[in-house]
Amino acid sequence: xxxxxxxxxxxxxxxxxxxxxxxxxxxxxxxxxxxxxxxxxxxxxxxxxxxxxxxxxxxxxxxxxxxxxxxxxxxxxxxxxxxxxxxxxxxxxxxxxxxxxxxxxxxxxxxxxxxxxxxxxxxxxxxxxxxxxxxxxxxxxxxxxxxxxxxxxxxxxxxxxxxxxxxxxxxxxxxxxxxxxxxxxxxxxxxxxxxxxxxxxxxxxxxxxxxxxxxxxxxxxxxxxxxxxxxxxxxxxxxxxxxxxxxxxxxxxxxxxxxxxxxxxxxxxxx
Amino acid sequence: xxxxxxxxxxxxxxxxxxxxxxxxxxxxxxxxxxxxxxxxxxxxxxxxxxxxxxxxxxxxxxxxxxxxxxxxxxxxxxxxxxxxxxxxxxxxxxxxxxxxxxxxxxxxxxxxxxxxxxxxxxxxxxxxxxxxxxxxxxxxxxxxxxxxxxxxxxxxxxxxxxxxxxxxxxxxxxxxxxxxxxxxxxxxxxxxxxxxxxxxxxxxxxxxxxxxxxxxxxxxxxxxxxxxxxxxxxxxxxxxxxxxxxxxxxxxxxxxxxxxxxxxxxxxxxxxxxxxx
Numbered sequence: 001x002x003x004x005x006x007x008x009x010x011x012x013x014x015x016x017x018x019x020x021x022x023x024x025x026x027x028x029x030x031x032x033x034x035x036x037x038x039x040x041x042x043x044x045x046x047x048x049x050x051x052x053x054x055x056x057x058x059x060x061x062x063x064x065x066x067x068x069x070x071x072x073x074x075x076x077x078x079x080x081x082x083x084x085x086x087x088x089x090x091x092x093x094x095x096x097x098x099x100x101x102x103x104x105x106x107x108x109x110x111x112x113x114x115x116x117x118x119x120x121x122x123x124x125x126x127x128x129x130x131x132x133x134x135x136x137x138x139x140x141x142x143x144x145x146x147x148x149x150x151x152x153x154x155x156x157x158x159x160x161x162x163x164x165x166x167x168x169x170x171x172x173x174x175x176x177x178x179x180x181x182x183x184x185x186x187x188x189x190x191x192x193x194x195x196x197x198x199x200x201x202x203x204x205x206x207x208x209x210x211x212x213x214x215x216x217x218x219x220x221x222x223x224x225x226x227x228x229x230x231x232x233x234x235x236x237x238x239x240x241x242x243x244x245x246x247x248x249x250x251x252x253x254x255x256x257x258x259x260x261x262x263x264x265x266x267x268x269x270x271x
Numbered sequence: 272x273x274x275x276x277x278x279x280x281x282x283x284x285x286x287x288x289x290x291x292x293x294x295x296x297x298x299x300x301x302x303x304x305x306x307x308x309x310x311x312x313x314x315x316x317x318x319x320x321x322x323x324x325x326x327x328x329x330x331x332x333x334x335x336x337x338x339x340x341x342x343x344x345x346x347x348x349x350x351x352x353x354x355x356x357x358x359x360x361x362x363x364x365x366x367x368x369x370x371x372x373x374x375x376x377x378x379x380x381x382x383x384x385x386x387x388x389x390x391x392x393x394x395x396x397x398x399x400x401x402x403x404x405x406x407x408x409x410x411x412x413x414x415x416x417x418x419x420x421x422x423x424x425x426x427x428x429x430x431x432x433x434x435x436x437x438x439x440x441x442x443x444x445x446x447x448x449x450x451x452x453x454x455x456x457x458x459x460x461x462x463x464x465x466x467x468x469x470x471x472x473x474x475x476x477x478x479x480x481x482x483x484x485x486x487x488x489x490x491x492x493x494x495x496x497x498x499x500x501x502x503x504x505x506x507x508x509x510x511x512x513x514x515x516x517x518x519x520x521x522x523x524x525x526x527x528x529x530x531x532x533x534x535x536x537x538x539x540x541x542x543x544x545x546x547x548x
Contacts, residue, residue, distance in 0.1 A: 063448065085450035095441040099463045099540040108459070109449040142542040160449060 010076070011038035012164060012196050013062060018071035020057055020222075031057045033222035034071070037215060039164070044190055044197045046207035048254075049217035049225075050262050055200040058217070059166050062198065063089050075164075088162040088195075092169045094149035096141040102152045103128065103137045109160035127155040130185060147178040154182060158189060164196040172202070183210060183238040191235050204258060208250050209238035216254065219261040226257050328509040336514035350518065352495040353484055356412050357522075360419025361480040365473065367420065368427025373465070375428065376435025393425040398486055405491030414491065419483035423476040427469075434468030435461060467541070470534040474527050481523045 015037045021028040031054045039045050047055045060066035062073055064084040073080040075087070096105050106127055110120045128137050131151040141149055150173065157165065171179045187210060190197055201207050207214045211230050218225040230250060232241055241247055294302060311330045318327040340346040375382030401418050408414040438461055446460045488497025496515045503511030 065444070065448075083447055085448060087448070089445075089448040091441075093441060095439070095445050097442060097445075097460070097463070099466075099538075101540075108446075112446075112449055112451050112455055112459075140540040142540075156445075156449075 009041065012041045012043075012076065013037075013039040013198070014072075014074050015058070015062065016072045018058070018061055018073060019069045020054070020061060020066060021069045031222050032061070032068075035217075035222065035224055037224065039196050039198060041163075042190075042194045042196055044187075044199065044210060044212045046211035046214045047198065047200045047217060048202065048204055048207045048214060048258060050219045050264075051202065053217040053219050053261070054222045055217055056168050059168050059198060059200055063087055063166050086162060086164075088157045088160065088165040090153060090157040090165065090167045090170045092172050094141070094146075094153040096149055096152055096156070098141050101138050101140055102133055102144070102148075102155075105141070105152050106155045106159050108156055113160065123159055124155075127159055131155045132181065147174045150174055151178070151182060154186070161193065162195065164198070167197060167199045169200055169202065171206070179206075180239050186210070187236060187238060204251060204254060205242060206238075208232075208247060208254070209236070209241050214250075214254055216257055216261065219264045225261060226254070228254050325507065325509055328513050332510040333513045333517065336510045337517065340514065340518070346499075349494055349496050349499050349515075352412075353488065353497065353519070354522065356415040356487070356495065357419065357480045357484045359412065360416040360483060361423060361476060363416060364420035364423030364480070365427045365476050368424040368476075369431045369469070371424075372428035372431025373435055373461075376432040377461075382432060389425065389428065392421075393429075395421075397421045397483075401486050401490040404487070410491050410493050415484050415487035415495075418487040419480045422479045422483050426475050426479060427472050430468045430472030431465065434465035437468070438464045466537060470530065470538065474530055477526050477530070478523055481519055485519065 015035055018032050018035045019030065020032040021030050023029075035054075035058060037045075037058070047058065049055055057066055061068050062075075062080065062084075064080045064082050075084065097108065100108065103124055106124045107120050110123060115123075128134055131154055133148060133151055133155070136144060136148060141152070144152065150170065154170065171182055174182070183206065186197070189195075197210075199207070199210060204214075208230055214228045214230060216225045216227070217223070228250065232244060232246055232250075314327060315330050318324055318329050371385075375385055397418065400421060401414075404414040404417045408417055442460050442464070443456055446456050451459065484495070485497035485500070488495040489501050492498040496519055500512050500515045503509075503515065
């Protein structure tokens with residue numbers, strides 16, 4: 001499905017036979033067992049699978065937060081050996097700095113880079129407007145709803161320009177409307193900036209609506225069960241695309257595979 | 272308070288508003304003044320009714336003494352000596368405690384090695400050391416500073432270590448993935464989140480600093496408010512003792528109140544219900 005020919009450009013991220021084992025008691029638990037995955041420049045890849053299948057672990061391995069037991073991970077030509085600061089990383093918890101206002105949170109990464117004030121202001125303002133937080137720009141995180149906090153987190157991640165975003169269920173805790181808006185923003189930004197995204201979700205519809213490719217991780221075995229090219233047109237509206245007949249075909253096709261994994265989860269959970 | 276009172280409350284911006292009207296501004300001031308007057312009356316009555324003038328003196332006598340203080344150059348000298356000693360002791364003790372405590376939190380092995388020693392040192396009754404400090408360092412400022420440091424250091428170190436340990440690791444991860452260097456993580460994540468812990472520690476330290484200075488002046492001094500109290504007590508001058516105590520307490524309360532204002536400004540990002548103190 002994902003033929004890599006000799007003359008295609010080298011991938012942005014390349015994982016080869018990645019194995020991750022966690023010590024558990026005396027033995028160890030294999031979370032990832034030989035995962036190989038390439039992500040091309042500008043590609044939007046969604047990872048789906050039941051909880052505990054190692055989606056987040058794979059993301060953390062690429063981000064350099066989680067050490068791997070064997071295998072190789074490279075970004076461009078460079079092997080991942082520690083925490084990567086050249087990738088955007090966003091998780092389900094907003095983890096905002098409580099002592100910073102929305103504006104200051106969004107500006108954080110730019111301040112670290114010591115960008116000139118004027119530039120920071122311009123970038124921050126446009127992003128805050130984009131995620132619909134202009135009204136709340138000077139509020140502190142505890143004054144915000146969960147959805148607003150997550151929007152702030154998204155803006156903070158996007159403020160620093162990175163060639164790739166790693167996103168771990170970033171919208172899972174949001175209500176459906178907020179989620180739809182942010183998904184649309186994310187796709188637009190991706191198209192504008194040409195960045196790559198690796199997006200972990202447990203929501204197959206979201207994965208198909210957003211992704212260029214959906215990768216299914218298997219329950220328990222820590223392996224890739226299947227990969228699907230999402231040949232839906234671009235630019236997309238992640239809400240509207242769901243009524244596209246092709247969307248439905250893809251959904252059925254991937255769900256057929258995914259449901260087997262989910263039924264294994266419930267068997268494993270029942271035992 | 273607000274949690275207990277919130278049965279009629281409703282949520283607004285995530286904060287529970289109580290249905291009761293909260294006292295504030297001049298109303299609060301008036302109620303507080305009434306309480307003060309009440310306490311003074313109780314004081315005066317118990318002194319007269321139970322014939323306890325030697326123990327309690329009387330508010331009017333203490334007030335008189337305070338008025339006398341205001342024109343007495345010796346009083347100003349004593350007050351200045353006490354305040355300077357307290358300030359130096361507080362600064363030395365809290366700074367060193369802050370640094371050691373923060374290092375113990377950051378380098379957890381350092382903390383692990385040092386913790387039992389600190390616990391032991393903190394269990395020593397510091398009052399008992401006061402004669403030694405006077406013996407070794409003399410009747411002047413140095414012995415008082417030393418006593419204050421032995422108390423305040425541990426308060427600050429304990430809170431500073433707790434502050435570092437309670438930093439949200441997710442925030443550090445966010446900071447580092449956005450490219451923060453070690454010193455940037457320290458400055459932009461560790462330091463601000465420690466502030467929440469440092470304010471209560473500073474407040475305790477101020478009160479303990481005054482405690483330490485008085486102990487030191489009791490044990491060996493030739494000036495200072497503690498010295499004045501000791502001398503007045505020897506003359507059975509209860510009003511003098513109480514007047515000096517009032518002065519010291521007022522100093523302490525004023526500084527703590529100023530700190531409270533500073534805290535409200537610096538920690539204005541906090542939801543008020545989460546504040547530790």
